Amino acid sequence: SFDEKEDWGTENTYSVYRPDEPEGDYKGCLLERALRAYGPIPSNALRFLVDIPLDEADVLAKDLGAVTISVGEGQVPMLIMQDEVPLLDNVPDVQYPLRVRTISDPDLGSKWAEIHARYGDRYIYPLVRGNIIVGGIEMWEMSGCIEVRQLDLDDPAMLPEALDAFDHMMGFYKQKGIDIIRIREILTVDADKLEDDVVSILKDHGYQYVNGFYAKGIASSWTMAETEMIAYVFGKQHVAKAEHYPSVITAVADRGYIRGDQEIMTRVVDKTDMKKQMDKGFLIKMTLTPSYQGYTTRDRAYIYRASKDYEPNEIARNLISIIKDRQPVSKKVITEISVYSPDRVSDSLAELNRNSVVYTDENGQYNLVPLKQMDYTDALAEVAQGLFKEFGIFSAENLAVFLDCRMSYVRAVLRKLESTGYVVKGYFIKDDPTLMWMLADDVGKRPRRFSESFVLNTQDNLHVYLRSIIKRDVGSTKSVIFNGSRIIGSFKGKVCSTGAKVEEFEGSDMARRVLKEAAQSVGVSLETPIQREDDEWDICAFTTKLNLGM
Numbered sequence: 001s002f003d004e005k006e007d008w009g010t011e012n013t014y015s016v017y018r019p020d021e022p023e024g025d026y027k028g029c030l031l032e033r034a035l036r037a038y039g040p041i042p043s044n045a046l047r048f049l050v051d052i053p054l055d056e057a058d059v060l061a062k063d064l065g066a067v068t069i070s071v072g073e074g075q076v077p078m079l080i081m082q083d084e085v086p087l088l089d090n091v092p093d094v095q096y097p098l099r100v101r102t103i104s105d106p107d108l109g110s111k112w113a114e115i116h117a118r119y120g121d122r123y124i125y126p127l128v129r130g131n132i133i134v135g136g137i138e139m140w141e142m143s144g145c146i147e148v149r150q151l152d153l154d155d156p157a158m159l160p161e162a163l164d165a166f167d168h169m170m171g172f173y174k175q176k177g178i179d180i181i182r183i184r185e186i187l188t189v190d191a192d193k194l195e196d197d198v199v200s201i202l203k204d205h206g207y208q209y210v211n212g213f214y215a216k217g218i219a220s221s222w223t224m225a226e227t228e229m230i231a232y233v234f235g236k237q238h239v240a241k242a243e244h245y246p247s248v249i250t251a252v253a254d255r256g257y258i259r260g261d262q263e264i265m266t267r268v269v270d271k272t273d274m275k276k277q278m279d280k281g282f283l284i285k286m287t288l289t290p291s292y293q294g295y296t297t298r299d300r301a302y303i304y305r306a307s308k309d310y311e312p313n314e315i316a317r318n319l320i321s322i323i324k325d326r327q328p329v330s331k332k333v334i335t336e337i338s339v340y341s342p343d344r345v346s347d348s349l350a351e352l353n354r355n356s357v358v359y360t361d362e363n364g365q366y367n368l369v370p371l372k373q374m375d376y377t378d379a380l381a382e383v384a385q386g387l388f389k390e391f392g393i394f395s396a397e398n399l400a401v402f403l404d405c406r407m408s409y410v411r412a413v414l415r416k417l418e419s420t421g422y423v424v425k426g427y428f429i430k431d432d433p434t435l436m437w438m439l440a441d442d443v444g445k446r447p448r449r450f451s452e453s454f455v456l457n458t459q460d461n462l463h464v465y466l467r468s469i470i471k472r473d474v475g476s477t478k479s480v481i482f483n484g485s486r487i488i489g490s491f492k493g494k495v496c497s498t499g500a501k502v503e504e505f506e507g508s509d510m511a512r513r514v515l516k517e518a519a520q521s522v523g524v525s526l527e528t529p530i531q532r533e534d535d536e537w538d539i540c541a542f543t544t545k546l547n548l549g550m
């Protein structure tokens with residue numbers, strides 16, 4: 001399914017192509033190539049192949065030395081080169097393998113009527129032996145895999161050959177980074193209802209049954225329930241109170257970053273805020289990956305810059321030069337020194353900030369993030385490895401959201417992590433057709449049950465990770481209250497050490513209690529519209545009692 005930036009969802013750039021005038025007899029050259037490649041061939045078909053008028057094609061073919069012969073019981077006139085006619089007397093008996101073809105294949109041009117009679121207007125891929133159609137498949141290129149939704153064969157005994165044909169076809173898709181194929185139906189029978197002999201053939205060809213289909217190319221058919229997956233991610237995120245980080249510094253040392261106060265709330269024992277942490281001088285503030293403002297160390301900052309693959313324009317380069325010579329430097333000084341207007345300086349600094357070129361220190365001064373020679377894909381892989389460490393499992397689409405890059409780069413990163421044995425892929429969520437990548441060391445291990453309750457704010461990467469689940473269960477991407485692996489309440493606002501604001505609360509009494517306890521744990525009052533309304537009525541009642549004349 002499409003989510004965020006797919007290759008075909010990004011902007012295309014076009015330029016005008018002006019071909020040179022061809023030299024020599026280009027029509028004759030094209031026609032002879034077509035005759036030698038496809039002859040014997042009807043004149044009409046030849047015309048379509050080379051896009052030459054029929055009468056001109058006939059005359060030109062004869063000038064090239066082609067002759068007309070009669071083919072088949074219907075004595076169909078076809079053209080063939082004169083020197084190839086003797087070869088028709090000694091055609092070797094070749095046993096052609098079964099192959100998957102596309103209906104746009106020129107070799108199948110004469111078979112379109114037969115294909116339409118068999119399958120109607122459906123876009124199918126014919127299964128062909130030589131030039132004889134023996135079946136067809138409905139096939140779709142999905143996210144990370146090829147899905148065969150229907151497999152039709154003239155003879156069920158050809159199933160092993162059809163599976164071999166799929167292997168041959170996958171050689172093409174592997175060049176695109178897709179090496180998984182899954183089958184949902186064979187000869188009108190769903191995968192979960194196939195006979196034992198068919199199942200045996202599938203298993204002999206390397207297919208495993210998982211989540212209602214047979215798949216080849218996955219490392220394991222092990223699955224876990226969605227609630228177990230959520231509990232697994234909570235464990236990786238140190239959400240359980242016993243697994244909280246003791247301090248912000250230990251959290252950053254393990255994770256590489258922290259987004260802000262709302263992330264402290266979820267996973268750190270020390271009830272502090274980022275302003276106090278910045279005052280200590282250990283952390284810097286910059287744009288991370290994914291592209292949100294957050295906090296990291298000077299030693300790690302270069303990875304985030306390398307993962308942006310940003311090329312600064314002339315204005316940005318001039319500001320970079322100013323910052324480099326005077327860092328740490330305030331925005332006011334940068335504006336005074338530069339030759340650009342304050343608005344243009346502000347816009348350019350914002351762009352440099354978004355692309356992780358600059359950071360601000362504990363005094364709010366601008367500094368350059370070190371620029372190291374690091375390949376863009378290597379930087380993305382480094383970030384992705386850290387993300388897998390702290391979340392454990394990703395789909396390609398979800399990882400693309402975090403890396404904020406094109407899907408082709410995401411697939412390259414996943415292949416790199418797979419090749420090192422760091423992650424493996426499979427359909428790990430029960431009854432879910434989404435292909436996932438998971439830490440190899442954790443596959444097959446049943447996650448520990450999570451039974452605690454907590455508040456998850458919107459400015460937390462865990463909320464970003466669970467956004468599709470939250471939107472499905474709540475209807476929007478609000479802050480939520482979890483009890484175990486289940487959402488029991490939602491609200492607009494936040495609860496963290498710098499304050500609490502709750503609007504449009506929905507949930508049970510238990511959810512309200514969890515919300516109140518979370519606010520109390522960080523020493524803030526839980527202010528809600530209902531509470532404010534009650535306070536206003538209390539003041540009104542008090543005033544009425546004082547004004548006895550009313």
